[in-house]
Amino acid sequence: MSGKVVLHYFNGRGRMESIRWLLAVAGVQFEEVFFTKKEQFDKLLNDGALTFQQVPLVEIDGMKLVQSKAILNYIAGKYNLYGKDLKERAMIDIYSEGLIDLMEMIIMAPLGPADNIQKTYSSIEEKAKVRFLPVFEKALANSSFLVGKQLSRADVHLLEATLMLQELFPSILATFPKIQAFQEQMKALPAISKFLQPGSARKPPPDEEYVRIVKSVLPHLFK
Amino acid sequence: MSGKVVLHYFNGRGKMESIRWLLAAAGVQFEEVFLTEKEQFDKLLSDGALTFQQVPLVEIDGMKLVQSKAILNYIAGKYNLYGKDLKERAMIDIYSEGLIDLMEMIMVSPFTPAENKEKVFSNIEEKAKVRFLPVFEKALANSSFLVGKQLSRADVHLLEATLMLQELFPSILATFPKIQAFQEQMKALPAISKFLQPGSARKPPPDEEYARTVKAVLSHLFK
Numbered sequence: 008m009s010g011k012v013v014l015h016y017f018n019g020r021g022r023m024e025s026i027r028w029l030l031a032v033a034g035v036q037f038e039e040v041f042f043t044k045k046e047q048f049d050k051l052l053n054d055g056a057l058t059f060q061q062v063p064l065v066e067i068d069g070m071k072l073v074q075s076k077a078i079l080n081y082i083a084g085k086y087n088l089y090g091k092d093l094k095e096r097a098m099i100d101i102y103s104e105g106l107i108d109l110m111e112m113i114i115m116a117p118l119g120p121a122d123n124i125q126k127t128y129s130s131i132e133e134k135a136k137v138r139f140l141p142v143f144e145k146a147l148a149n150s151s152f153l154v155g156k157q158l159s160r161a162d163v164h165l166l167e168a169t170l171m172l173q174e175l176f177p178s179i180l181a182t183f184p185k186i187q188a189f190q191e192q193m194k195a196l197p198a199i200s201k202f203l204q205p206g207s208a209r210k211p212p213p214d215e216e217y218v219r220i221v222k223s224v225l226p227h228l229f230k
Numbered sequence: 231m232s233g234k235v236v237l238h239y240f241n242g243r244g245k246m247e248s249i250r251w252l253l254a255a256a257g258v259q260f261e262e263v264f265l266t267e268k269e270q271f272d273k274l275l276s277d278g279a280l281t282f283q284q285v286p287l288v289e290i291d292g293m294k295l296v297q298s299k300a301i302l303n304y305i306a307g308k309y310n311l312y313g314k315d316l317k318e319r320a321m322i323d324i325y326s327e328g329l330i331d332l333m334e335m336i337m338v339s340p341f342t343p344a345e346n347k348e349k350v351f352s353n354i355e356e357k358a359k360v361r362f363l364p365v366f367e368k369a370l371a372n373s374s375f376l377v378g379k380q381l382s383r384a385d386v387h388l389l390e391a392t393l394m395l396q397e398l399f400p401s402i403l404a405t406f407p408k409i410q411a412f413q414e415q416m417k418a419l420p421a422i423s424k425f426l427q428p429g430s431a432r433k434p435p436p437d438e439e440y441a442r443t444v445k446a447v448l449s450h451l452f453k
Contacts, residue, residue: 058365070320074323076327077320078320081323084316084319085316094293096304100297100299100300101295101296101297103300104300138282
């Protein structure tokens with residue numbers, strides 16, 4: 008069964024952005040339904056579309072998938088971005104979990120208290136430089152891809168995460184030449200090059216308007 | 231390659247407990263190396279065994295796996311606890327992510343300041359009753375297993391999570407008869423029955439000693 012793919016989320020990055028990236032890389036067309044009002048979210052709740060009362064929600068292959076990791080796992084598995092065997096998959100999962108943790112910190116920062124945000128960004132920069140980036144610099148020492156001999160979701164997540172970091176800390180990759188080279192190689196892939204062009208489904212960094220809408224649609228999470 | 235499986239973690243539940251449950255359900259013998267001193271953790275760090283400077287760490291099939299979800303995914307995939315196709319796997323992931331979120335809330339509660347504890351437990355109970363348990367009661371309405379026609383990791387996680395909830399809120403399953411019946415059916419499986427016996431590798435609820443050890447070994451996280 009092959010129908011259209013529909014993403015239900017805010018008109019912003021958040022937890023849906025990695026899904027957009029993965030679908031784009033897989034060459035999958037998708038539609039988006041953006042939340043702007045609390046009533047839209049409440050309707051999905053009442054319709055029973057949200058298994059654990061949370062978004063993202065992705066309609067794909069006759070299923071209504073929630074939980075961003077379940078969605079990412081499904082897309083990666085379906086579109087051959089999950090390695091050639093169980094062991095490659097395990098390594099892809101390790102790298103992906105690390106990158107998702109890192110991106111989660113960046114995603115959540117603007118939703119926290121404003122007076123804390125500089126300290127938060129400082130902590131993110133420190134962790135990125137000390138804990139995360141060295142892992143990937145090492146993994147790319149002798150290979151064009153993070154795992155095995157082909158593109159995997161881990162590579163897509165790494166590009167996404169490093170671009171996000173550079174938006175906040177422009178020179179952060181200065182001491183990571185392998186990651187820089189990796190970025191250039193990835194940006195040259197047709198599907199990614201297209202996704203990075205203006206007019207694509209890629210979303211900009213969060214601004215005050217985005218934060219305001221998230222807090223008004225999901226007020227119960229910000230008490 | 232089939233060597234021994236070694237788990238590196240504290241002598242307590244935390245993020246390793248679901249891994250112990252899954253290995254037990256799969257009938258896999260394992261050894262444990264308990265972290266009791268900061269020096270042990272520092273040695274793992276300097277040996278480069280921890281990809282992102284975190285435990286759990288599991289040595290299995292010649293690999294050193296970190297990130298609890300990557301470890302769980304690998305074990306579930308290897309021991310046929312991950313459904314028969316991509317769609318079943320997606321549903322298993324949705325349920326598993328939800329259960330892991332729920333167990334994570336319970337897991338971090340011992341590290342909550344004493345004055346906040348009552349509120350935290352109240353919140354966990356409310357979420358369990360309103361958001362989580364109804365999902366599983368519904369999923370079990372017409373089936374013995376959460377997904378498909380065979381045991382999956384989601385079933386193992388659900389049993390683990392509901393037993394944890396009952397330790398805190400003894401009558402919480404009173405209004406969920408299908409989950410109660412599910413628990414009894416699961417407890418009767420030989421591998422699980424054995425794991426629930428005294429003397430197994432199953433760990434008790436966290437106490438003050440456990441919290442003290444974690445804070446001492448991972449002192450950098452509690453500043």
